[in-house]
Amino acid sequence: MSEFEIEILHLTSIQLKIFKELSYGKSITRGTLAKKLNIPYTTIYDNLIKLQLKKFVRQYSRKTNKIRGRSSVFWYMPRYVLKVFRKFRESEPTEGMKKDLDELFEKGIEIFAKVFHIHVSGNLSKLDINRLLEFAEKYKGDELDKKIKSYFY
Structure with a gap:
């Protein structure tokens, strides 16, 4: 993808990597996404929020089996x-x-x-x-x- 295309889409290279990973159709946590893409966790979170504002991704929470554990937040690309x-x-x-x-x-x-x-x-x-x-x-x-x-x- 060229610089020109990235500019037209208003997506950064990190957002494009996230977009590509989510395009496989599976929901994924930001921790797993950070490990797969070898990008810091906080950077992944910031870019997921930006993609969410552009309507490219959504999120949902699911309770885990851990005692006192927080809900896991999964990110996915809308249908x-x-x-x-x-x-x-x-x-x-x-x-x-x-x-x-x-x-x-x-x-x-x-x-x-x-x-x-x-x-x-x-x-x-x-x-x-x-x-x-x-x-x-x-x-x-x-x-x-x-x-x-x-x-x-």
Whole structure:
């Protein structure tokens, strides 16, 4: 992935490593993630929070069997992000995908466009990238979540 792509996605190299690890579809604790990626625990936590704010990851707690133990917090990638990511990870860019991307721009589905860009790098024009950035600014928070869910479910 080039510096240009990282800048467009507004993700750091650490966030991209976390994103890739979670893209396998399994939930994982930040301690396990820190060991796998050989990145300090606190750095992992800070970046997971940033990814959560961008709607790329979510978390849930689960009680452990330990006496007096705290709940374990697991991080995972939401189903709608995984679905899109997997679809394009295994595909070569085609005209149909370009058409899909245009349709998604019309609907304002930012995450789809961003994940699409990860794997179709170099095939998007400056106009496409500018449109992507405009939609990223236009739709935020719950409104974006509703748009994405309505498209995929």
